[in-house]
Amino acid sequence: MKPILKPFCMLLISMAIGTPIHLFAQKKTGFKVLNDFPIKSTGGWDYITVDGASKRIYVSHGMQVNILDVATGDSVGVIPDTKGVHGIALASDLNKGYTSNGRANTVTVFDLKTNQVLKQIAAGTNPDAIFYDEFSRKVYAFNGRSKDATVIDAASDIVVATIPLGGKPETGVSDGKGKVFVNIEDTNEEVEIDATTFKILNRWKLDGGEEPSGLAMDRKTSRLFIGCGGNKTMIVLDATNGKILGKFPIGGCDGVAFDPELKQAYASNGEGTISVIRELSADKFEFVENIPTERGARTIGIDILTHKLYLPTAQTKPVEPTADNAHPRPQQIPGTFHIVVVGK
Incomplete structure (x- = not known):
């Protein structure tokens, strides 16, 4: 058996050397927080x-x-x-x-x-x-x-x-x-x-999806990327027939953006992350990573020319529960509203 084993091992090594790295590990985005743009006026926020x-x-x-x-x-x-x-x-x-x-x-x-x-x-x-x-x-x-x-x-x-x-x-x-x-x-x-x-x-x-909120589309492949914040799941849907092509774990998402050049969908999560799903082909997708952002950054906008992402958020403080409101929303700290900029 030894004469057979050695050539076989050499074959495996040569195959590994010639195999693209993305087949062994998903390529990360390289994205991180680059900047923040302050907006000093008070008030809540939603889409950007x-x-x-x-x-x-x-x-x-x-x-x-x-x-x-x-x-x-x-x-x-x-x-x-x-x-x-x-x-x-x-x-x-x-x-x-x-x-x-x-x-x-x-x-x-x-x-x-x-x-x-x-x-x-x-x-x-x-x-x-x-x-x-x-x-x-x-x-x-x-x-x-x-x-x-x-x-x-x-x-x-x-x-x-x-x-x-x-x-x-x-x-x-x-x-x-x-x-x-x-x-x-x-x-x-x-x-x-x-x-x-x-x-x-x-x-x-949307079987397996609860409370769909964020939505983006790859028009070239007719694929919809649906962020379901209720059960923290992104559903990929074929827009031509309604067939579900994939489900991926995300966070408490309220917004989704898609980059048609990078073929990446981004779900902005209130926990303070962006979940990235990559489109490998019209019918194949992969979860890439969670990019750290800031807590409360639950909606998202994209500049498809620079590939940068923009997320509004603010610092908050807890509010004491009352008899009428057992689970009050945190209160925004005045002067802390800003836009988080994410990119390479």
Whole structure:
């Protein structure tokens, strides 16, 4: 046996030397916290939108939207009177921005160049997530309490449809080809909408996912990355048929971003991490790592030109429970709100 064993061992060694390292160990991102941009005004926060082309960051913050320079963090403007603002959508081809104002039940329209408010549009009850579908030139505001979507024609800024969704909607995305997808948080579903007729085409149950919130898409492969904060799971879904292609452990996520060049999906977790899922092919995915950030950084924006990630958070202190509120939310420490910058 010895004459056979030695050549066999040499064969194994030569195979190992010639095998790419990613087959033995996942390649890490090399990402880390690079900077933080302070915003001294007070108020809560939700979504953040990054536009690398205009080099601007739009941050929902209490009753206003703060606009920062993407490279320096310097303030370059404010959109005022956005009561309970949740999200910011950009229709760059029309030079317009839109904010979803949860407490006012309105959508604010503003000029992207001057930051001047152009119009207030009535929406449903508690508009939360919002995005612009460039295919149909429509803005979708997803209303948490009325459980529907307000569809606004971005050319005229007129509401053209209200779509009942049968549950509480969270983040929505478009495939850029006529389909819109939205998470339904309280029914654990993904809903597909026809962007031309505004009809619901499919309702897909997210088996193994609870309270889907964050959502991003690889348009090239038609894959949806769904962050389910209820059971700390990311589901990868085939947007053409609703088939679940993967499930990965993450944290208490409220936001998801996707980098189409690096083929990486990022889930921002309130525990203070970013969970990274890499797309190896249209049907193969892997968990890469958890990148340390800061506690409370649960939403995320991405600059796809620089590959940097931006996450809002603040320092908090505990609040004593009362008879009316046994589990109160921590209180924000004034002057500590900031944007965490993550990248290489």
